[in-house]
Amino acid sequence: MTFKELKNKIKKEQKERASSIRILKAARKPHVYNSNPALYDKIGDLDSLRYNYRHVHIAYCMYFNNTKYDDIERECRESPYIGKIDGYIKEWKYIVGASKDETLHTS
Numbered sequence: 001m002t003f004k005e006l007k008n009k010i011k012k013e014q015k016e017r018a019s020s021i022r023i024l025k026a027a028r029k030p031h032v033y034n035s036n037p038a039l040y041d042k043i044g045d046l047d048s049l050r051y052n053y054r055h056v057h058i059a060y061c062m063y064f065n066n067t068k069y070d071d072i073e074r075e076c077r078e079s080p081y082i083g084k085i086d087g088y089i090k091e092w093k094y095i096v097g098a099s100k101d102e103t104l105h106t107s
Contacts, residue, residue, distance in 0.1 A: 007064050017053045059088035
């Protein structure tokens with residue numbers, strides 16, 4: 001997978017994650033979950049979706065845009081888990097590096 005393909009894939013996943021967050025956030029309101037009880041069962045996923053969205057967003061900005069952390073989040077109540085961010089970046093470097101190696105061996 002190329003750098004650009006990976007970037008677009010992550011961007012698409014983040015858009016889907018953001019959409020799910022908006023839906024679940026709205027589902028917390030009583031008039032919504034009273035009309036759709038099945039949605040109420042998924043509200044527990046909201047915190048993990050937010051957590052993952054935030055960490056992927058930070059890693060994405062740092063890796064693809066070379067943005068420093070201080071420029072990404074200026075004021076936040078809770079510091080992110082740097083190990084998770086580093087894990088995403090290492091994974092993406094591996095994916096991009098592996099695809100470079102594949103193209104070298106197939107030539």
